[in-house]
Amino acid sequence: MTATTTGWGVELHGVTQRYGDVVALDDVTLTVRPGTITGLLGRNGSGKSTLASLVAAFRRPTAGRVLVDGEDPWENERVVPGVCFVRESGDVLDDYSLRDNLAYVSGARPAFSHELAGELLDLFELEPRRKPSKLSRGKKSAFGIVLGLASRAPLTILDEVHLGLDAPSRYAFYDALLADYAEHPRTLVLSSHLIGEIERLLEDVVVLDRGRVLVAQDAEGLRAEGLSVTGPADAVERFVAGRDVLASQRLAGTVQTTVRGVLTEGEVRRARDAGLELGPVPLQDLFVHLTDPQRTAGAADASRAADR
Numbered sequence: 103m104t105a106t107t108t109g110w111g112v113e114l115h116g117v118t119q120r121y122g123d124v125v126a127l128d129d130v131t132l133t134v135r136p137g138t139i140t141g142l143l144g145r146n147g148s149g150k151s152t153l154a155s156l157v158a159a160f161r162r163p164t165a166g167r168v169l170v171d172g173e174d175p176w177e178n179e180r181v182v183p184g185v186c187f188v189r190e191s192g193d194v195l196d197d198y199s200l201r202d203n204l205a206y207v208s209g210a211r212p213a214f215s216h217e218l219a220g221e222l223l224d225l226f227e228l229e230p231r232r233k234p235s236k237l238s239r240g241k242k243s244a245f246g247i248v249l250g251l252a253s254r255a256p257l258t259i260l261d262e263v264h265l266g267l268d269a270p271s272r273y274a275f276y277d278a279l280l281a282d283y284a285e286h287p288r289t290l291v292l293s294s295h296l297i298g299e300i301e302r303l304l305e306d307v308v309v310l311d312r313g314r315v316l317v318a319q320d321a322e323g324l325r326a327e328g329l330s331v332t333g334p335a336d337a338v339e340r341f342v343a344g345r346d347v348l349a350s351q352r353l354a355g356t357v358q359t360t361v362r363g364v365l366t367e368g369e370v371r372r373a374r375d376a377g378l379e380l381g382p383v384p385l386q387d388l389f390v391h392l393t394d395p396q397r398t399a400g401a402a403d404a405s406r407a408a409d410r
């Protein structure tokens with residue numbers, strides 16, 4: 103393996119993961135494009151960590167195929183060193199110093215950058231002599247980030263690594279990630295519930311819901327699909343009739359509605375002529391509406407009925 107180039111892609115084909123009676127992933131098919139930053143989003147228990155652990159070959163799927171850079175990662179000597187999976191729980195040697203942990207990880211990661219590791223230790227004010235077991239939760243998360251970014255693996259999966267980090271440290275992390283990604287392009291998968299904070303980083307978005315893929319597309323395209331329509335109640339209602347309405351709020355005679363779908367130029371003109379205000383919808387809001395249990399339960403029922 104050479105130092106990181108454009109990163110590795112991931113493919114899942116019909117992947118199901120069961121834990122006893124629990125179906126954590128249900129027939130998931132998706133692609134992560136090489137050389138992109140992909141957000142892996144979903145509500146609690148939707149299957150994000152399970153998906154990440156299959157890609158990192160921490161476990162084998164109950165059914166289906168996982169491919170990393172075109173190959174099954176399971177016990178794959180070429181692929182495994184190129185996949186860096188950092189979990190909030192922190193897979194570190196708790197009773198060894200940070201310095202020893204870095205030495206251990208760098209031995210297993212062909213593209214490891216000691217220079218970047220040093221910069222990130224300084225950034226997060228981590229003392230190399232300390233042991234992870236003696237660090238606060240936030241500092242331990244920060245050390246996971248140091249290992250994940252300094253590994254410069256062709257595929258890096260950061261699963262909720264921001265947990266415990268205070269806001270300045272999270273923003274320092276986002277900036278460091280973007281700066282290093284710009285210089286050393288690779289594939290990064292970020293799982294986080296703080297969508298508003300990470301959305302500027304994301305090129306692609308995968309949203310899981312109860313083990314199924316709800317959305318898998320480029321972030322720009324997804325943003326363009328969310329539209330806020332505000333105006334007099336009757337005009338808004340006429341305009342959104344027949345559209346996919348995600349949410350609606352009424353304040354006196356004014357209604358603000360969030361719809362999914364892209365408008366034609368003619369429709370935009372018609373909306374403006376009717377006195378309606380059109381605006382973007384933040385990704386976080388779109389996510390909340392799309393994963394609304396009432397909405398997704400309806401969609402799941404429809405999909406089951408279609409399968410019968």
Ligand SMILES: Nc1ncnc2c1ncn2[C@@H]1O[C@H](COP(=O)(O)OP(=O)(O)OP(=O)(O)O)[C@@H](O)[C@H]1O
Nearest residue numbers: 121124125126144145146147148149150151152153
């Ligand atoms: N080792 C396990 N044994 C049994 N059930 C599990 C195991 N790991 C996960 N699950 C179940 O599988 C489902 C998916 O869990 P997973 O941890 O993948 O979700 P997640 O999206 O990462 O959740 P969160 O955002 O809360 O971390 C949940 O119902 C969870 O309870």
